[in-house]
Amino acid sequence: MSPPSARLQTKPVITCLKTFLISYSLIFWFTGVILLAVGVWGKVNLEFDLLLTADKTTNAPYVLIGTGAIIIIFGLFGCFATCRGSPWMLKLYAMFLILVFLAELVAGISGFIFRHEIKAVLQGVYNKAESVYSGKGNEDLDRIQRTLQCCGEKNYTSWVNTDYFKKEGIPKSCCNMTAGVNCTSAELKDLNTAASVVYQRGCFSLMTTTLEANLGIIAGISFGIAFFQLIGIFLAFCLSRYITNNQYEMV
Numbered sequence: 001m002s003p004p005s006a007r008l009q010t011k012p013v014i015t016c017l018k019t020f021l022i023s024y025s026l027i028f029w030f031t032g033v034i035l036l037a038v039g040v041w042g043k044v045n046l047e048f049d050l051l052l053t054a055d056k057t058t059n060a061p062y063v064l065i066g067t068g069a070i071i072i073i074f075g076l077f078g079c080f081a082t083c084r085g086s087p088w089m090l091k092l093y094a095m096f097l098i099l100v101f102l103a104e105l106v107a108g109i110s111g112f113i114f115r116h117e118i119k120a121v122l123q124g125v126y127n128k129a130e131s132v133y134s135g136k137g138n139e140d141l142d143r144i145q146r147t148l149q150c151c152g153e154k155n156y157t158s159w160v161n162t163d164y165f166k167k168e169g170i171p172k173s174c175c176n177m178t179a180g181v182n183c184t185s186a187e188l189k190d191l192n193t194a195a196s197v198v199y200q201r202g203c204f205s206l207m208t209t210t211l212e213a214n215l216g217i218i219a220g221i222s223f224g225i226a227f228f229q230l231i232g233i234f235l236a237f238c239l240s241r242y243i244t245n246n247q248y249e250m251v
Contacts, residue, residue, distance in 0.1 A: 010246045014085075017239040021082045024232050025093075029075025032068045039064030071100075078236070087240040094236035101229040108222050119208060126153050126204045133164050135171065142173035149178065150203035156194060158202065165189075174198040 039062070074096050081089030130153055133141055145151055151174035152158030159165045159174075169189035175182075176199050187193045 010242060014239065014242050014246070017235060017242065018082050018085075021232070021235040021239055022079055024235060025075050025078035025082060028078065028232065029072055032071030032073075032075055034068070035064050035071060036068030039066075039068055078232075081236075082239065085243050087244045090236045090240035090243070094233050094240070097229050097232045097236065101226060101233070104222070104226050104229065108226075123153070123204055130158065131162050133162060133171065135164060135168060142171060144203055145171065145173040145199070146177075148201075148203055148206055149176075149199050150201045150206050151199040152202050153204045154202040155200060155205075156198045157191060160191065170194050170198055 074093065077089070078093045081093050129141060151170065156170055156174055159170050164171065169185065169187075172183060172188065174194075175188075176197055183194075183197045187197050
């Protein structure tokens, strides 16, 4: 057993590690709250559902809600394990963080390797959403066109082969409001006149171009998140080892 003097010298180190790990766990818990909030928002306001499926149903919000809930639970567990000073709880917390790190690593690598396949799938889904557009019950597509100031998948001519265009022309949500124009039904039914009153940029092209242009930033954020997990793993294992070696336990 360690002499009292050695235990007294180690006590500030353990207190310091506990402070850092509790702070880390609170930040980790907060990220879970954010994911949960985004998942709930996504379920209530399905603005970008059509980017995932054209059938108006998606599991993405449920995945975010479930992931957020699990992170919240383990974030609280990490705080409890740290305050309790239980080595086995700290090791369990560290193992969970390792699983999160590996999941992020696999998801990041898979997303990079299959980015072209994912883009092709999403493009097909967008085309389907565009082809079944009826003007009613398609607020998501209209909202995207107004918000991003774009029209159609590649450009406004993408609407030509849709049933909606044959009846009504280009959707009114494509009307270029920034130019101060007031699109009439006759203008939207004629591609030549529509060219001067609707947005010129394609929505899917705009989104993919923006993502590709900011790929470096996305990669940097991803590496930062992964590094953040490694900090938690290091702190949890260090604290567990110090407590075990010095037989220290918070009462």
